[in-house]
Amino acid sequence: MVPRIQTSFVPSLEKLMRTHDVFYFGTYVKTSKGLKFKEEMTMTTIFSGVQPTGIVTLGNYLGAFKQFPALQDEGDAVYCIVDQHAITVAQDPKELRQNIRNLAATYIATGIDPKKSTLFIQSEVPAHAQAGWMLQCVASIGELERMTQFKDKSHGKESVSAALLTYPPLMAADILLYNTNIVPVGDDQKQHIELTRDLAERFNKRYGDVLTIPEIQLPKAGARIKSLQEPTKKMSKSDPNTKATIKLLDSAKDIEKKIKSAVTDSDGIVAFDVENKPGVSNLLTIESAISGVSIDDLVKKYEGVGYGGFKQGVAAAVIDHLTPIQEKFYNLVESSELDTILDEGAEKANAIASATLKRMEEAMGLGRARR
Numbered sequence: 001m002v003p004r005i006q007t008s009f010v011p012s013l014e015k016l017m018r019t020h021d022v023f024y025f026g027t028y029v030k031t032s033k034g035l036k037f038k039e040e041m042t043m044t045t046i047f048s049g050v051q052p053t054g055i056v057t058l059g060n061y062l063g064a065f066k067q068f069p070a071l072q073d074e075g076d077a078v079y080c081i082v083d084q085h086a087i088t089v090a091q092d093p094k095e096l097r098q099n100i101r102n103l104a105a106t107y108i109a110t111g112i113d114p115k116k117s118t119l120f121i122q123s124e125v126p127a128h129a130q131a132g133w134m135l136q137c138v139a140s141i142g143e144l145e146r147m148t149q150f151k152d153k154s155h156g157k158e159s160v161s162a163a164l165l166t167y168p169p170l171m172a173a174d175i176l177l178y179n180t181n182i183v184p185v186g187d188d189q190k191q192h193i194e195l196t197r198d199l200a201e202r203f204n205k206r207y208g209d210v211l212t213i214p215e216i217q218l219p220k221a222g223a224r225i226k227s228l229q230e231p232t233k234k235m236s237k238s239d240p241n242t243k244a245t246i247k248l249l250d251s252a253k254d255i256e257k258k259i260k261s262a263v264t265d266s267d268g269i270v271a272f273d274v275e276n277k278p279g280v281s282n283l284l285t286i287e288s289a290i291s292g293v294s295i296d297d298l299v300k301k302y303e304g305v306g307y308g309g310f311k312q313g314v315a316a317a318v319i320d321h322l323t324p325i326q327e328k329f330y331n332l333v334e335s336s337e338l339d340t341i342l343d344e345g346a347e348k349a350n351a352i353a354s355a356t357l358k359r360m361e362e363a364m365g366l367g368r369a370r371r
Helices: 013-018 058-065 093-109 127-136 141-145 148-154 162-176 187-207 252-260 278-291 295-301 307-332 336-364
Strands: 022-031 034-043 045-050 076-081 118-121 182-184 215-217
Touching: 045 162, 058 278, 076 093, 093 118, 093 307, 093 336, 118 336, 127 162, 127 336, 141 148, 141 162, 148 162, 148 187, 162 187, 187 215, 187 336, 252 307, 278 295, 278 307
Parallel strands: 045 076, 045 182, 076 118, 182 215
Antiparallel strands: 022 034
């Protein structure tokens, strides 16, 4: 069988983004006049993976989950719940299982359509661990030790899991198994995608043109949601002050209480000034990101309104937006419908990943050559 190859006239990434994200591929076919190149087209594959680590904050939602549904219309979107990455640190098995379901339900409740995309659990596709080992064999200790997250998480500790050092090749496998063209990530994950590209290029150089080299897509500057109690710091799920963080599944009563107790200032004037009025600016940012109304228009809306009315308005906007998401989440999380969606997603993912793994194994000389 002649493998499909990417042609030399693939448009630039910038042009692809302007022309409906279409990549050109082709196959050589045998004709009476010899081999002839037959051009085909395929949609761009976009991959995103999230760890099932528990709490999803309002900041997580606005910075990531709210953006995910748009990817479904830009290409073939693949969403992976990367539970094998979660176990690089000790996890309670029952909690991990529940967190996996919660994350799957969150994906769908926030707009992922399983008919348009592929949603699945990493550990239910064995090719991830297999390809991760194969890529680990082309990685070097030095480049893994240079990874910022390994240095940060191992700093000052007497002992850490070996997986904290070796998980980047597994992350690379997650991406490469799906012939991914684009990986949308934040700055903190850019180094991992650069390593993925390096490993794919090294694999291809040693074993032939097997793996697609993905491109990094950094997000547009978006809302940076801050702590409600310390508005110069990022909103964090690990903040010991429970009033500082709004969780995606917080009740309407809790959301209202947290926003009413948010730190502001003594001016009583609603204005956007991050340096001098960080608390008020943070609340304006939250309502703007939730509602789509510009900050300038919100400032006009709250002109002459005291902080009590301002906070009430922000709370109402957040509650109105999150309520239908929460309702959908609770309807799904323990349902058989969710299991069906994940079963179908795993089936689709297995078909694609197994084909890529087979090409990798054949290229490396693993197993028996079939006659």
